[in-house]
Amino acid sequence: MMKVPYFDLARSHQKFFDQAQSAFDRILKSGAYILGPALKDLEAEFAAYIGTKYALGVGSGTDALTFSLKALDIKKGDEVIVPSFTFTSTALAVIHAGAIPVFADVDEETFNLDPRSVTQALSRKTRAMIPVHLFGQCANMTALMTIAKQKKLKVVEDACQAHGALWNKTMAGAFGHAGCFSFYPTKNLGGVGDGGMVTTSDEKIMRRVIQYRNLGKGIDDPFVHDEIGWTSRLDSIQAAFLSIKLKFLDELNRERRAVAEMYHKKLARTPLCLPHEARDAYHVYHLYVVRVPDGKRDALKEHLAKEGIPTMVHYATPVHAQPIIKKNKLRKIKLPVTEKLRGEVLTLPLFPGMTEPEIDAVAASVKRFFGD
Numbered sequence: 259m260m261k262v263p264y265f266d267l268a269r270s271h272q273k274f275f276d277q278a279q280s281a282f283d284r285i286l287k288s289g290a291y292i293l294g295p296a297l298k299d300l301e302a303e304f305a306a307y308i309g310t311k312y313a314l315g316v317g318s319g320t321d322a323l324t325f326s327l328k329a330l331d332i333k334k335g336d337e338v339i340v341p342s343f344t345f346t347s348t349a350l351a352v353i354h355a356g357a358i359p360v361f362a363d364v365d366e367e368t369f370n371l372d373p374r375s376v377t378q379a380l381s382r383k384t385r386a387m388i389p390v391h392l393f394g395q396c397a398n399m400t401a402l403m404t405i406a407k408q409k410k411l412k413v414v415e416d417a418c419q420a421h422g423a424l425w426n427k428t429m430a431g432a433f434g435h436a437g438c439f440s441f442y443p444t445k446n447l448g449g450v451g452d453g454g455m456v457t458t459s460d461e462k463i464m465r466r467v468i469q470y471r472n473l474g475k476g477i478d479d480p481f482v483h484d485e486i487g488w489t490s491r492l493d494s495i496q497a498a499f500l501s502i503k504l505k506f507l508d509e510l511n512r513e514r515r516a517v518a519e520m521y522h523k524k525l526a527r528t529p530l531c532l533p534h535e536a537r538d539a540y541h542v543y544h545l546y547v548v549r550v551p552d553g554k555r556d557a558l559k560e561h562l563a564k565e566g567i568p569t570m571v572h573y574a575t576p577v578h579a580q581p582i583i584k585k586n587k588l589r590k591i592k593l594p595v596t597e598k599l600r601g602e603v604l605t606l607p608l609f610p611g612m613t614e615p616e617i618d619a620v621a622a623s624v625k626r627f628f629g630d
């Protein structure tokens with residue numbers, strides 16, 4: 259039986275390996291390792307790609323989210339609506355900013371924030387929401403931006419899993435007051451280490467993020483600290499690598515979509531519930547997440563592992579059920595879809611450069627499990 263990797267970064271990077279190697283050499287020789295020209299170049303290229311005025315490199319996606327909330331004056335006692343069905347960082351950033359996360363439910367088909375649940379989660383203290391573009395597909399930004407405008411809420415997009423994803427032809431990260439990206443290596447635009455980016459067209463947010471990432475140093479006089487900042491800068495080596503990879507991002511996303519398309523076809527006649535691309539979305543398949551009915555998720559996961567196919571579960575413990583959240587008495591909204599999904603979801607291997615024989619091996623193993 260064929261062994262299939264869950265992810266293969268070296269294979270995904272093969273097409274620009276030589277370019278990356280010479281960029282590393284160039285940076286090493288330049289001595290400009292932090293806040294140098296390589297970062298400025300990447301920021302200009304990324305802002306142009308997303309369609310915002312500014313892009314600011316930071317140390318991680320979590321910091322991008324935290325800095326954006328702080329730049330929008332979200333503070334102690336404020337409530338921020340987030341999905342529970344997401345990576346914990348989304349809510350962690352709210353807590354780092356001193357505010358209170360209020361968890362809303364998601365749509366069963368797209369895994370993204372359900373606008374009706376957001377409406378239920380609103381209170382007099384709600385100041386912001388963080389739509390997450392989960393697994394590579396944009397949340398319903400038409401409906402969510404309408405609620406935000408009506409209720410005068412700040413919107414910080416968590417686009418950490420959605421580099422290059424579109425909603426109605428607009429890029430993830432260009433809808434809200436700020437968009438937040440992670441460059442964790444396995445992300446669609448992943449680096450060779452940690453990193454993140456804030457996108458915005460708001461000058462005040464831009465200026466504050468520049469200060470937060472660099473110890474709160476004044477923009478005009480770096481010896482005057484008039485903000486309480488962090489050390490969270492995107493270094494030149496990462497920036498140079500990401501500049502090269504950004505040129506291949508659309509192609510890499512098309513490769514992800516082609517793998518997803520093959521899965522759709524090869525798994526169509528199985529009992530699995532396959533990912534759904536909303537009509538207005540351009541899905542970039544950060545992850546290929548299926549739903550396994552009838553309580554069989556764990557058994558299928560075990561069967562696949564025995565046949566050399568690693569899978570993961572995103573997310574068995576939604577954020578509202580995490581110990582860091584449970585110990586606080588937060589306002590509770592009913593989350594029936596999140597509770598259902600956590601027992602059903604299973605992430606199959608998907609990465610740029612994955613071959614058809616590898617996809618066939620996964621599909622054949624799934625079919626064997628269901629006795630086909």
Ligand SMILES: Cc1ncc(COP(=O)(O)O)c(C=O)c1O
Pocket residue numbers: 317318319320321344345347348390416418419439440441442452453454
């Ligand atoms: C949805 C989501 N939000 C936030 C983050 C945090 O990004 P980072 O790991 O770069 O802090 C991640 C990824 O790790 C993520 O998937």
